[in-house]
Amino acid sequence: MRKELPIIVTVLSGLVVIFSRYFHYGMQLGLMDTLDKWYLVSASFAILLGVVNMVKIHWGYIRRRKEGWWNSIVLLLCLFGYGALTVQQTVDGPQAAWIYNNLITPGDSTMFALIAFFISSAAYRAFRVRTKEATVLLITAVIVLLGKAPIGDALINGWGTLADWILKVPNTGGFRAIIIGAAIGAFATGFRILLGLERAHLGGTGTK
Amino acid sequence: MIERLQSIDRRIIYVLLILVIALALLKPIGLPVKVGPMTKSMYDAVDALPAGSVLWIGMDFNQSSKAEQYPMLSVILDHAFRKNVKVVSFAMWPNGGQIFDQLAAPVAKKYNKQDGVDYLNIGYKPGGSVALRAMVTDINTAAAGVDQNGKPLASTPLGQQVKKLSKDYVGFIVDIAAGDPGTTDYLNYVSTPEKIPMATAVVNVSVPGEMPYVQSGQYKGLMGGLRGAAEYEILARAPGKAASGMDSQSLGAALIVLFIIFGNVGYLASRGKK
Known part of the structure; x- marks a missing residue:
């Protein structure tokens, strides 16, 4: 049982x-x-x-x-x-609030901020024109990176519009496909759970 | 010599990045910020709310995204309070309620708004999307009858006024989110079935994933990252931390692109030799 x-x-x-x-x-x-x-x-x-x-x-x-x-x-x-x-x-008491404001908040923000440095280093190492696909990825990244910051439009008028187009058209198309795929996957998994075929939520190997 | 450009020590990148960011914060160059259509439509939707109507703010982030999302909340609150729109907030993330209390206090003081009368912080309630769905049926039951600070909801005028998260009580939803649970839950369980218009304010990294919902019209607008917050500050004429951080973001991005170019010049030079 x-x-x-x-x-x-x-x-x-x-x-x-x-x-x-x-x-x-x-x-x-x-x-x-x-x-x-x-x-x-x-x-x-x-x-x-x-x-x-x-x-x-x-x-x-x-x-x-x-x-x-x-x-x-x-x-x-x-x-x-x-x-x-x-x-x-209570959470707003003097000592509790002090610990929250001066230890938890800056500590948590620091951890998140560190990502900026890792991403910078990773972008420098990963974005190389090794293949055609990698080159497309590199160009897209540069357009969106500069286009979503004010410097893009300051350098070339319309840069931001190009970045927005990438987000709105190719990106949205790709994401829609992912969302539809994930929804179908979720439906299939739900159906398997209802039939008692999927047992991952009970621990063990997960499938029958 | 040129090949060495592809193997710059990462510590040099780190030091230069922090220098550029700090320098832009200390000595702003004032690059102009163009307001994008997604932020503009979100601003217009909040701006169109009549005085006395209720804006529901989802607090689905924590202090790790402080740099991007604290300015978002501050500017939305500034805009709502200036328009005499009442604000109700609810958090699916444990620290959301506390963050709201912290940021709402100075803005409320500026516009002489009272807790429980002009704004209500339901705070964090466990259960994620199920707690959110329960708000649609009855806020008092879903919130176990108390707000963020344990005060009975029924003892506050706004708590008595807003009984359900439904179209009859709430005019617009803005979910400030940094992940899951967050905007998708609002879309699935509240905004779409209850027909309450909504917009979202997300960290920059989440923007691509939210774009399909902007295009489909399910979000009436989107505030994306620090740039989105800066655009909203410009529209609301309430310059704050987001606008002042734009130069840092610009120069940081330019530096990263510069290093990407260096890396590729070095890579191509070494490939040419081989």
Whole structure:
């Protein structure tokens, strides 16, 4: 029953959603609203489950003195310390807000900003005129890069318009194909889940 | 000698990039910023909202995209408050509610707007797209009855006024998003079925992926990255951090292109020798 029960729950949930979305009577019953409420409660518990799981993993690292175990101590101290602080004084309390504004925000922004440097270095190394395709990629990248910044139009009037055309025409065409492909894939996967053929969400190998 | 241009030490690129960005911030050259059609149509849609109507702002980003998205929120709030449009915000990202509180406070002070009366921060509620969908049925239930700071929604005039995320209560949606959950959820579960017009404000890297929805007319406009925020600042006549960052972005982009050219000159020279 360890596998059968989750499959039965999944199939029933899927059928309830289809019934509620595609049938007039199903819509009137309001089953989707009930399912949504159940999901919201489950999602809230999932946060707790995540915390328990993280504590379990990092406590294991500390106990086994795994390489970098002291990072796990810092993580657990921050998790419970900041959690306790915000419970005591809310997220807008003086110390909680100070930590957020002066440690979390600049730290997070710094991590994101570092991408600019890696991208610069990667662009310099990757964009080479090795093949015809690579040359097209290079030219497109240069047009969009300069065209989406004010310098493009400052250099040549109309550069920005060309960059916009690339985004609106070839890019949109490509993305539409990806979106349609992904939607068909999602439909097929959903159908396989409903038939009990796709079992990746239960763990294990995933397919039957 | 020329071949060496294809193997410039990356630390040189890093140092030059930071120098160029810093220099442009300290000594702006004031390159003109042309307003694009996507930002213009978004601005027009917000501008057309009558006083007293409700603008719903989705806070689906965190502080990592601060440079691009804090100016977006500030300028939209400035525009809405100036037009006496009421603002309700909801976050599917955990830090979204806190960021809204931080940025709304100075703009609200500027226009003498009150929390709960002129704007309402529902804040972060877990559940992602399902929480969003539940807002369509009943905001109070979906938000567990409280706003970002634990204040009962029913105790605020705006909380009493806006009962559902539906066309009857909300005039326009702007989702400021840096990933998933985000704009697609608004499109699938709110904007399209509820027929509420919406626009999106996304980080630059997400712009290509959102373009099909702009072309199909599902988004009434799009604010793309820092450039989009700068264009909106120009339209709203509220110059801020985005406009002042445009020179840095321009020179940074030019430097990257310069290095790409160097790399290719070196590559072609070495290929010619072989």
